Amino acid sequence: MGGIGKTALAVEAAHRARAEGWFPGGTLFVDLRGYDDDPVTADQAVLALLDALGVRDRDLPPTTERQYDAYRALLAERQDRMLLILDNASDPSQYVPLLPGTDHHRVLITSRDRPDALPVRLIDLETLASDDSVALVARALHDTDERDERPGCEPDALHELADLCGHLPLALQIAVGMLRRRRHRGIDSLVADIRDAGDPTAVLDHGSPGTDLYGRSLVIRPVLETSYRRLPPEQARLLRLLCLAPVAETGTEAIAALADVETEAVLLLLEDLAAAHIVTPVRPSDGTAPDMRWRLHDLVRVFGAGVVAGDARLREEGEAARERVLEFYVRWAAAADRRLRWLPGMAEPERFMDRAQALAWLDRERAGLVAAAGWAQEERFADAGVRLAECLGMYLYWRRYFDDWTAATEAARDATHRAGDLLGEAIAWGNIGLALRGAGRTREAIDAHTRARNLYQAAGDRHLEAGAWNNLGNALRQVGRTEEAIDAHTRARDLHQAAGDRHLEAGAWNNLGNALRQVGRTEEAIDAHTRARNLHQAAGDRHREGRVWNNLGNTLRQMGRTEEAIKAYGKSRDILREFENWYDEGRTLENLAHVHNAAHRPAEARSAYLQAAEAFTRANAPDRAVQARTRAAELPA
Known part of the structure; x- marks a missing residue:
């Protein structure tokens, strides 16, 4: 692309090649100005090349055809290999007539366009790597003034500057010039200017220091404009x-x-x-x-x-396009979400044949899905953005992308609040609470779930209120407020029973069992987990059944029923692995390691810890993986 540094690379390569003795016949350079309003034609360029080869004035052939003949004849006669650089070409017609009639010499062409129809070797240039961008700026400032300590003193600002410049060499070169000019100010001052403007080109072009070594203006926007206009x-x-x-x-x-x-x-x-x-x-x-x-x-x-x-017409065209892509995301995210939640007896979702396909699509599109959900902040896209955020909850929880989940649901919360949609706002608050709890921000999660519960009560939706009680109970239990958690889960269970929702009732029983175990009421906990397991089995929900087996194993372990606990963990591990729920599998394997360790079986415990570490790694939980490996290493050989 324009500004990538094609000319600089070509010239540097030529200098190094000359130094190595590759081209004893010398180098010819022609700027074809292919993206200017008046590009250099091949007929004009051949005159410049003949002049460089010593053919001028009376020696110059009178017709264009004879000029080309003379040019090729001179190159064919030269025994010493030459390098010809045809720079900044926009069309093959500018350089094809200039190619030597012999393969003795070499030609290097720079262009923003790929000449796919020609049998030439293509070398695509990408933007610089982040570390190379930082090194370029630091070295350029040091070469100007070895006392310039800003790069070493402001590493974070330097990296952000490189990011804001998009790691484009032209933008970095302009930024270096601006930093030289403002040598008594920090790098962070330029970063702040660019960040505040929101458009790096506006700041960099306005502060451009002039021209480069080739006499070209150091500006970014005109480079982009010429590519766009063509x-x-x-x-x-x-x-x-x-x-x-x-x-x-x-x-x-x-x-x-x-x-x-x-x-x-x-x-x-x-x-x-x-x-x-x-x-x-x-x-x-x-x-x-x-x-x-x-x-x-x-x-x-x-x-x-x-x-x-x-442009007003282009703005409306753009808004319509954004509506279309948002609806595209909503349609397929909803289908993927239905596949992740699918149970026997439900209608088959479109497109995605299994969980693996749904997860693969969501993984590929995650960044766009989350960003599009954020469009809910704009009135025109609010409804679709809220629907998209709701469709992403299960997936983002599954993959443990809690920051993404929080961002998407906060946009949905704000949109539903503006619209006076109590139920929608309650759903958003509930999802925010789940994301916050997953991220370890449990006290904030308690507030979010409380808000969700209150909004459901205000809206008169007892069924959804039950889910809020259940989520609130989990957060309360996590901070040690266990008696309150038991009350919350009991309320959730009773409301689900009244509504006849056996599936969600099972979840409430399971969570109630966890809270009862935490206060030592283990017999009641076993009964609660057994009820949850049976209800999930009746509904054909093997995934949640697998999680219940883990919790039942925890209670059995607490009661000293080691072998029964090991069997329960084994059932949980197998089911969770089947569903590729790596995080919960890691927790189950960790629990299995604990019980083996307590039973003085270090080899079995070590194996389980290492398997847990592998599962946590796959689940994007590196801290838990390190913890599991550390525990494995601490066990006696």
């Missing part, structure tokens, strides 16, 4: 809309919904944009994902969003 209308429209997608990397299906274009047609357009280095195709690391993904550079996204914001 696009055919359909590609330009797709780029504008893609800049409005929830995140920088999006799948083909979602882009097709955004643009209201068939998938095959949008794929062709995306490939054209990729050939112009405006979007970057992202291939899955394992090669198994069925939906190709596409990434936009952050500065391109800001530029495209600015183009849309400046």
Whole structure:
């Protein structure tokens, strides 16, 4: 893409190659100005090349055809190999006529466009890695003034500056120039300016220090504008809309919904944009994902969003596109959620044949789904954003993405509150409570569940109120308020029984058993867990049955019934593994290790701890994995 550093890399490569003696015949350089309003033609460039080769004035052939003949003849006669750099080409017609008629010499071409029709070797340049971006800025400042200690004193600000520049060499070069100018101010001052502006190009272009070593203006926006203006209308429209997608990397299906274009047609357009280095195709690391993904550079996204914001017609086009992609996400997130919650006897969800397919799709689309749920803050997208947030709860809990869950549900809470939707706001508060408890913020979770309960009571929904009591009881138990937890779970159980909801009644029995065990009422706890297990079995809910077996094992272990506890944990482990519930499997294996350790079986305990560590790693719980490995290492050999 523009500003990636193509010319700088080509020139540096040429200098190093000359130093190594690769091109004793020298180097020829022509700037074709391919993206200017008046690009250099091949006919103009050949005159410059002939001049560099010593052919000028009276020696210059009178016709263009003879000029090309003379140029090729000179190169063919040269015994010493030469390097020809044809820089900044926008079309093959600018450089194809300039290629030598011999393979003795070498040619290096830079362009923003991929010449896929030509048999040339292609070298794609990406933005710099984060550490390389930081090193570039630090070294440039040090080379100017070795007393400049800002990079070493402000490492966090330096990394943020590199991020804000999108790791684009042109933007980094401009930032370095601005920091040189404001040498008595910290790096954080420039970071603050860019962050406050919300558009890095506005700050960097305004403070640009002038021109680079090649006499080119150090500005970003005109580089992006020239690439955009060259696009055919359909590609330009797709780029504008893609800049409005929830995140920088999006799948083909979602882009097709955004643009209201068939998938095959949008794929062709995306490939054209990729050939112009405006979007970057992202291939899955394992090669198994069925939906190709596409990434936009952050500065391109800001530029495209600015183009849309400046035109009323384009703004309405953009809002309609955002509605389409949000509905796309809602449809398939709802289908995936139904698959995760599916029990025998329920209708089969569309698209996703099993849990693995649903989870794989949600994993790929997570960033976009969460960001799109945040659109609930905008009135036009509030209803769909709230629905999307509700669809993501089970998945985000399952994968333990509690920060994402909190962000999505807070947007839903605010939207439902503005609309005066008591039930919707109560649901959002309940989900916030679950996310907060998962993140270890239990006291805040208690407040959230209390708010949810009160809103359900105000709305007169006793069924949903029961769920709030159950969630509140779990949070209360976690902070040691066990008697209150027992009361909350009992209320939940009674309300579910009154409603005839055996499935949710089972959950209340299970949680009640945990609270009873915590206060030493183990016989009652066993009865509660047994009731929960039987109800889940009757409903065909093997996943929740697996979790009950773990809790039953805990109670049996507390009573000293070791062998029965081991069997219970084994049943729990097998079921949770079947459902790929790695976190709960890790907890069960940890409990199994505890009981083996108490029974003086160090080998079995060590094995269980190590299996728990592996499960926690897969569950995105690295702290628990480290803890399990540490306990395994502490056991006697």
